Amino acid sequence: MLTVRIKVEKNKRLQTYFSVPINDTLQRIYGNSIDCTPDKSFYNLRISDYSTPLWWFKNNHLSESTLPESDFSKVTSVCIENNILQERGSPDTICVSSILSWRNNTWLVTALVLFVFVYNFLIFFRHKLRREKKVVVEYKAMEFKEVDEDKLKKDDIAQITAYIVKHYENPDLTLKTIRKALGITENRISMLIRTEYQMGYKEYIHQIKINEAKRLFKESKLNINEVATIVGFGNISTFNRVFKDLEGMTASQYIEKIKS
DSSP states (O other): OEEEEEEESSOEEEEEEEEEESSSSOEEEEEEEEEEOTTOOEEEEOGGGOBOOHHHHHHHTOOGGGSOOOOGGGOOEEEEEEOSOOOTTOOOOEEEEEEEEOSSOHHHHHHHHHHHHHHHHHHHHHHHHSOOOOOOOOOOOOOOOOOOHHHHHHHHHHHHHHHHHHHTTOTTOOHHHHHHHHOOOHHHHHHHHHHHHSSOHHHHHHHHHHHHHHHHHHHOOOOHHHHHHHTTOSSHHHHHHHHHHHHSSOHHHHHHHHHO
């Protein structure tokens, strides 16, 4: 059990994570969210409510069945982060003043909570007794550079298009693959493709593959299976289905058409 003391100014959902070592080089992540309100300070986080996110298994090429049972007495870190995007210029305050880890020791938790309360009270009382001093802090405005959003969009779509054209034959070409290669978020890649070409990512990739397939049918003597493999389709049935969806005819019919 983890007990955290959090103070927020308005209702919000926070994402919490903690990590447990599996071996000398790998930490297993557990995550869950908590709903915080201004009228509440202490939150009990039960470890049984936490689970390892799917992205952790994918990134580490592991599955639940291959992992040993976690030793929660060896938690190495706790992370608490805001789960809600703030509007620009909107003030917000989240104060985390204590994190306690315990295992069914109610008396110990009570003692620790009492200690924190008394300690904070003494600090507050001490500050009250001190003579107030006026502190002048020099303020320097932060400089912002204007961003040419149109140029940024053109540069990004040019990178995305060039990368896709170069790697379209890869059957595993996904938004994640492009994000890792170019450093552009998956949402932005999808948005820019839809804005620029008025179609979704998959449809755009399929259109490039089918256009190349049509060129090969016209300029070579390759059969349908060979062409489907060259342009990056994992199996012939998917190729035939996509070809017919985009061209209104099967690949065989298209070949007959260009020969006639």
